[in-house]
Amino acid sequence: MRADRLVAALLFLQTRGRVTVAEVAAELEVSERTARRDLEALATAGIPVYSQRGRGGGWSLVGGARTDLTGLTAGEIRALFLVTGPSSATTPELRVALRKLVRALPATLRSGAEAASRAGVADGTDWSGSPDASASPYLDALRRAVLEQTQVRLGYTRPGRPPSERTVHPLGLAAKAGAWYLVAGTADGLRPFRLDRVTAVAPTGEPVVRPDGFDLSTAWRALAGRMEDRMLAATVRGRVEVSAEAVLEGLFGSRLRLGRTLADGWVEIEVDGPSAEVLAAQLAGLGARVEILEPPAARARLAALAAELAALYGPTRVLPGGVRESLRSETIP
Template sequence: MRADRLVAALLYLQTRDLVTAAQLAAELEVSERTARRDLEALAAAGVPVYSTAGKGGGWRLVGGARTDLSGLTAPEIRELFLLTGPESATSPRTRAALRKLVRALPAPLRPGAEAAARAGVTDTTDWTGAGAEPALLGTLRQAVVDAVRLRIAHARPGRPPRERLVHPLGIAAKAGVPYLVADTPDGLRTFRVSRITSATPTGEPAVRPPDFDLATAWRALAARMEDRMLAATVRGRAAPGTEGVLEGLFGGRIRYGAREADGGWTAIEVDGPSPEIVAAQLAGLGARVELLAPPEARAALARIGAELTARYGPATPAAAPGAPGPAGTPPA
């Protein structure tokens, strides 16, 4: 398309003090006559470009003028600033980058970009305290940028840390939780950053697989994790008023069925890694949830109930003399 070619011609002019029609023709892979017509079209459109004839002549931008040719449309610019958020919610480095970007935009687009930056805020603080940025995240990011092999210690829940040599390839975030994507002797793996207890650069170069693309690799790795998260389905019924708690626990992994006419209980289906894990997550709702299938989920919930009764129920053995009694009873 000629419009694309004109943009390419102007970009080429911006990188050269002087350009001949022959040079532009070679760059755009068109005839010299077509290149000359394109240069004349730019001048006719008001772009500050002029030509000088004779030996040593050619085309140049007046005074080294520069025209914004980022290719960003007004809606794309607004979306970018909406995603970044207001200056008060960004780091000093991001604020500096935003100011440079605003200055680089054509004047008519600047008010819209600035308004978009003020239109929303993203607060990543988790009031439970679990959302703080992991201490080693900066180290891991730097290793990815520097392409340096790492020795990391990673601890799975309930297990001691295990040391591994990895090739860091990128950082991906799932629902705000950062993961290190790395190549290992066992293939591509993800490591939840908050579970990495140490990370030491080895000084050796990291090896990047040929044609590696982080977004493509993450989609494949995430799909495997999601398959594990959805390996089992538990069916049951829930009392009225439990919807908010259930959705907080399971998000999109819970589905509602028909509501019973008497009492208003609702049929539910919940996906999870295993029936036992889903049962443990539902145990806090007590009698407000009844599990119907599979049998493993019912058995797990019964076992949890028995353990709680043994610890806190009326059959608790009497306390030793001088020890606190159950539920606020003063010592004997």
């Protein structure tokens, strides 16, 4: 839009003091003819801009006039660049905008902003070297759909379910615990879609229908609350060796509650999770250092896991013909 270019041209003049038409054209990524018309438009609008011909000439603000279009304090500018400067999720458009903002800032604020942009680093892989699952290739496409208020045909997959497609109304994006989510309207109401499970995004050209009074922050809190309720739907109770407390705290965090210390030195525990079976599988790695007492479904899952592991890893002997036979007891203690 021309208004955006005029503002950018004014900030560029403010930063550089004197510029040529060619420099303005390169900065705004337009032709020199368009850049000249924009500079003339600023002068016509009453901005104190003038041109000087000849060697060393160019366009300047009369008397070094300045305008502060950012309205940002030094602390706000540092916070902005600290958050967005090193982010691997930062789009090319945002990186260009940040560079232009640095050039538009007064000299007293510019050094702080540049330092903040270098104060962090974003590594797009996990410790195994695999790409970050939250860095979805569809993030930019969904951002555009939200901003342009366009419905999309969304491909989506969930563990244990076949892939699906549906038309959704993109209303906003939210980030939580390192993962991005799309908040969208569907035939069944508002839904969150985790971006690392999105398999395709195709704009339909149809406008988004926003619910009356929709507020993204309020909607996200409600959706996140429902997801958290599902993640804490079950509780297992048991006891654990004192030496395993730190492991459990690292694994479950606030979902772990420690109880009283028993006569044998073990500690009572309660752990919340999405299901008793999932919790049993997570606790199985501690072996004999943890004992689940209830519910029965968790104990049954542990018994089944024990049988599977004993069958796979128990002692064996080699029979004639190379056949391996398990020597384990048929009864799992």
